Amino acid sequence: MPSRGARRQDQFRLRVRYRKDGRLAFLGHLEVINTVNRCVRRSGLPFAVGAGFARRMRLQFSQALPVGASSREEFFDLWLTERVGADRALAALAGATPSSLAPSQAGYVAHELPSLEAWLDHSLWRVGFLGPVDEVALARGVQELEGRGEFSYRRGDTLKRVSLQDTLMGWRQCGSGAATTLELSCATGAAAALRPRALVTAALASQGVADVPALRVERLAQWYEQDGRRMFALVPDGGQDHLPPRDRHEK
Amino acid sequence: MRLERRDRFAELEALLWSVEKPVRYLDHEWGACANQEGPFHVCLLYPDVYEVGQPNLGLSILYGAVNAAEGLSCERSYLPWTDLIDLMRANDVPLLSLETSSPVASFDVVGFTLAHELACTNILEALDLARIPLRSCERAEDDAIVVAGGPSVWNCEPVAPVFDAILLGDGEEALVEMCRVVREGRAARRCRRDILRSLARVQGVYVPALYDVVVDERATRWGRAVPRPGEDVPRIVLKRSLARLDESDPLPQKIVPYLPVVQDRLAIEVLRGCCRGCRFCQAGMTYRPVRERPAKQVVAAACDGLTKLGHDEVSLTSLSTTDHSQCAAILHELNAVLRERGVRVSIPSQRLDSFGVDMAAEVAGSKRGGLTFAPEAGSQRLRDVINKNVTDEDIDAAAANAFRAGWRRMKLYFMMGLPTETDEDVLGIARTAARVLELGRSLVGRAGRSKVSVSVSVAVLVPKAHTPFQWAGQLPLAQLRRRQELLLAANRDRAVKISYHDAEVSQVEAVLSRMGRQGFELILEAWRRGCRFDAWMDQFCYEGWVAAAGACGLDLDEIASTPLPADASLPWDHTSPGVSKGYLQSEWRRAQEGLTTPDCTMTACTGCGVCPVLGVDHALAGERHAQ
Numbered sequence: 001m002p003s004r005g006a007r008r009q010d011q012f013r014l015r016v017r018y019r020k021d022g023r024l025a026f027l028g029h030l031e032v033i034n035t036v037n038r039c040v041r042r043s044g045l046p047f048a049v050g051a052g053f054a055r056r057m058r059l060q061f062s063q064a065l066p067v068g069a070s071s072r073e074e075f076f077d078l079w080l081t082e083r084v085g086a087d088r089a090l091a092a093l094a095g096a097t098p099s100s101l102a103p104s105q106a107g108y109v110a111h112e113l114p115s116l117e118a119w120l121d122h123s124l125w126r127v128g129f130l131g132p133v134d135e136v137a138l139a140r141g142v143q144e145l146e147g148r149g150e151f152s153y154r155r156g157d158t159l160k161r162v163s164l165q166d167t168l169m170g171w172r173q174c175g176s177g178a179a180t181t182l183e184l185s186c187a188t189g190a191a192a193a194l195r196p197r198a199l200v201t202a203a204l205a206s207q208g209v210a211d212v213p214a215l216r217v218e219r220l221a222q223w224y225e226q227d228g229r230r231m232f233a234l235v236p237d238g239g240q241d242h243l244p245p246r247d248r249h250e251k
Numbered sequence: 252m253r254l255e256r257r258d259r260f261a262e263l264e265a266l267l268w269s270v271e272k273p274v275r276y277l278d279h280e281w282g283a284c285a286n287q288e289g290p291f292h293v294c295l296l297y298p299d300v301y302e303v304g305q306p307n308l309g310l311s312i313l314y315g316a317v318n319a320a321e322g323l324s325c326e327r328s329y330l331p332w333t334d335l336i337d338l339m340r341a342n343d344v345p346l347l348s349l350e351t352s353s354p355v356a357s358f359d360v361v362g363f364t365l366a367h368e369l370a371c372t373n374i375l376e377a378l379d380l381a382r383i384p385l386r387s388c389e390r391a392e393d394d395a396i397v398v399a400g401g402p403s404v405w406n407c408e409p410v411a412p413v414f415d416a417i418l419l420g421d422g423e424e425a426l427v428e429m430c431r432v433v434r435e436g437r438a439a440r441r442c443r444r445d446i447l448r449s450l451a452r453v454q455g456v457y458v459p460a461l462y463d464v465v466v467d468e469r470a471t472r473w474g475r476a477v478p479r480p481g482e483d484v485p486r487i488v489l490k491r492s493l494a495r496l497d498e499s500d501p502l503p504q505k506i507v508p509y510l511p512v513v514q515d516r517l518a519i520e521v522l523r524g525c526c527r528g529c530r531f532c533q534a535g536m537t538y539r540p541v542r543e544r545p546a547k548q549v550v551a552a553a554c555d556g557l558t559k560l561g562h563d564e565v566s567l568t569s570l571s572t573t574d575h576s577q578c579a580a581i582l583h584e585l586n587a588v589l590r591e592r593g594v595r596v597s598i599p600s601q602r603l604d605s606f607g608v609d610m611a612a613e614v615a616g617s618k619r620g621g622l623t624f625a626p627e628a629g630s631q632r633l634r635d636v637i638n639k640n641v642t643d644e645d646i647d648a649a650a651a652n653a654f655r656a657g658w659r660r661m662k663l664y665f666m667m668g669l670p671t672e673t674d675e676d677v678l679g680i681a682r683t684a685a686r687v688l689e690l691g692r693s694l695v696g697r698a699g700r701s702k703v704s705v706s707v708s709v710a711v712l713v714p715k716a717h718t719p720f721q722w723a724g725q726l727p728l729a730q731l732r733r734r735q736e737l738l739l740a741a742n743r744d745r746a747v748k749i750s751y752h753d754a755e756v757s758q759v760e761a762v763l764s765r766m767g768r769q770g771f772e773l774i775l776e777a778w779r780r781g782c783r784f785d786a787w788m789d790q791f792c793y794e795g796w797v798a799a800a801g802a803c804g805l806d807l808d809e810i811a812s813t814p815l816p817a818d819a820s821l822p823w824d825h826t827s828p829g830v831s832k833g834y835l836q837s838e839w840r841r842a843q844e845g846l847t848t849p850d851c852t853m854t855a856c857t858g859c860g861v862c863p864v865l866g867v868d869h870a871l872a873g874e875r876h877a878q
Binding site: 022024026027028037038039040042044049055067068098100130131197214215 | 261264265267268276277278279280507509558559560561562563
């Protein structure tokens with residue numbers, strides 16, 4: 001049951017880790033928000049609503065994923081009016097959520113923390129290919145764009161300019177042909193965000209390859225970095241840093 | 252040729268990166284039926300995009316009914332948007348179902364929803380994309396049996412060559428029966444023709460291939476359909492009617508879409524049928540008799556649905572929700588239960604009386620957006636012609652009530668081109684709007700945030716089959732445009748906004764509503780010339796339709812505007828919703844004399860014939876009273 005009567009300090013900030021995969025990778029960010037909203041309603045959890053006229057559920061998400069990209073770890077913060085046990089809340093959400101958006105971990109966090117979207121400023125991505133790709137051209141293309149320090153691409157009618165100096169922290173290519181994968185370590189830039197698909201298309205285009213095979217883009221992890229230290233939205237089960245070693249990707 | 256049943260999502264997935272709204276094509280929604288083991292497979296196909304088709308309550312009812320039947324599985328398919336259609340053709344990917352991504356052409360039965368006439372070209376587009384032959388007579392023995400049903404079956408002749416069978420009326424029982432007939436016919440290895448003959452024996456099912464079209468002195472130029480010599484089929488196919496709505500599933504909507512759909516809320520059908528008798532309204536004639544769900548069932552279904560599905564709004568749907576004999580009790584109880592859950596309750600339209608405004612206030616809470624009324628005509632004389640039993644005093648009282656209750660924006664629906672309409676009636680629309688505006692200003696003032704406004708939306712009459720206006724011609728295009736301009740010029744206040752429907756779209760709709768089987772050649776030609784998604788204003792191409800008509804030797808304006816003789820056999824006379832032709836003729840005469848006919852659920856029987864012909868009766872949950 002929602003409640004708007006409760007004061008903010010009487011509310012509880014539940015942070016939930018969930019994945020986005022399978023066909024639901026094609027959900028847009030607004031569609032994910034709408035779907036999670038309905039999952040919370042189905043779960044029966046005592047969600048809080050905002051003080052505004054529209055009585056919206058108090059729910060905040062980490063940075064939007066591009067349409068078509070899947071993710072191993074996304075997060076949302078849900079404010080509750082009662083402190084339901086985190087395991088119980090997780091079970092209630094899991095029972096009300098499509099499996100391709102299944103929540104995997106939940107825990108309470110402090111009210112004072114900044115919003116997830118502003119805070120999680122680093123991410124790790126993997127790009128796979130559904131058809132054969134010229135892996136040599138791809139590697140050369142990424143190197144060339146890196147050398148230029150930026151690239152641009154058209155999104156609808158808008159020309160987007162992406163600074164690779166601000167956004168691309170490192171990259172690594174494995175395999176060959178259709179088994180080629182590209183891992184990208186990224187930071188949130190001041191201007192346009194780095195979209196892996198746009199980078200791959202621009203990299204291949206720089207080598208004269210216009211025919212880009214269909215891609216699978218996956219966000220593997222998100223974190224906040226301070227003084228070279230990685231901080232996570234929720235400490236992963238087992239307490240271990242789940243990222244690959246830093247030197248695997250860094251420049 | 253029947254395609255192989257197998258999952259082909261990977262072929263589609265490769266195209267989804269390049270299209271608008273890939274979420275339309277995903278399936279895996281909450282509540283979708285994942286178990287599709289069959290062994291008999293049915294695909295329900297809505298010939299428009301997902302967000303238009305998915306909220307269709309009729310489709311949800313049929314999806315649930317077929318999936319609940321032993322040995323039957325039911326999937327959904329929608330027509331992709333033009334970007335994906337073109338990519339699928341270029342990449343040799345056929346139209347697929349949602350649940351298992353199997354080719355639509357691999358199913359045993361494919362069922363189309365006929366929602367409106369402007370979907371005709373989309374039906375051809377869907378069949379072509381599915382690789383199912385367009386005409387019933389071109390299909391091979393093992394091709395899918397292609398059936399149709401829905402609100403627009405009442406002149407189905409222009410699309411009759413497409414369908415193997417067409418269901419008239421309520422489908423929740425009949426579609427399951429039809430599927431079983433096909434399954435048994437297939438199991439017994441009977442030929443396609445014999446299976447169609449068996450389908451024709453299911454009550455409510457019309458099999459066009461078993462009827463010839465005869466053009467003679469008794470018929471209009473479009474001819475009349477008569478049973479083929481030697482075929483044992485009814486001369487008039489009577490519709491199927493569900494006797495008790497309260498015995499059907501009150502919560503058929505089980506799927507929660509991922510993307511915003513046109514009606515993004517939980518829908519509960521509170522009643523079926525309407526006997527107000529508006530003479531232009533096809534649904535008012537074809538959905539009779541009136542069957543209500545009791546208040547208790549409605550409230551329980553709404554609470555259950557909100558818990559299971561997670562919506563934040565519930566809509567009480569029907570042709571006339573505020574006519575429900577327990578409407579006040581339903582809204583009162585729902586409000587009491589749902590107010591604390593942050594759930595909105597909505598009703599689709601308001602009656603033009605104080606009760607209608609009271610009910611709107613009941614569901615509005617603290618929100619007072621716009622309030623919609625439908626006087627339909629601008630003068631008392633013309634409202635009597637169309638049997639809209641509403642007076643100027645009713646309009647004023649409802650508007651005054653609404654302004655006093657806090658509403659500031661009023662939306663008024665009217666129609667243009669009604670029989671006997673004059674310029675004076677059209678000017679009456681402007682006068683009515685101005686009067687409502689002045690009333691609002693006198694009650695709440697003119698300035699600041701209390702500023703009142705009136706929106707006027709004017710549709711064009713499309714004379715529909717099985718209504719008293721079926722004999723009327725549509726106002727010619729030039730006349731319609733002149734009257735639209737007359738109305739615009741008569742509006743002197745910027746607080747009154749007037750909008751009207753595209754007259755060309757309405758003309759094509761009228762043409763498809765009036766033609767016989769020959770209309771198929773027009774639809775086919777228009778589709779070949781690129782017409783599709785005709786109900787979408789940015790896609791509609793009038794020039795395409797005019798050129799198609801020219802190629803077929805037809806004149807759209809002449810077809811739409813020529814009245815039909817009252818004593819002739821009409822192209823749709825072999826299908827019947829139960830309302831007698833004599834009653835419609837009597838109502839047509841009364842319309843011309845300006846005589847009104849009351850609602851038989853509030854007074855006495857008016858002799859439409861539905862109850863005795865179909866062997867049914869109104870099933871009301873309580874007593875109705877005329878206001």
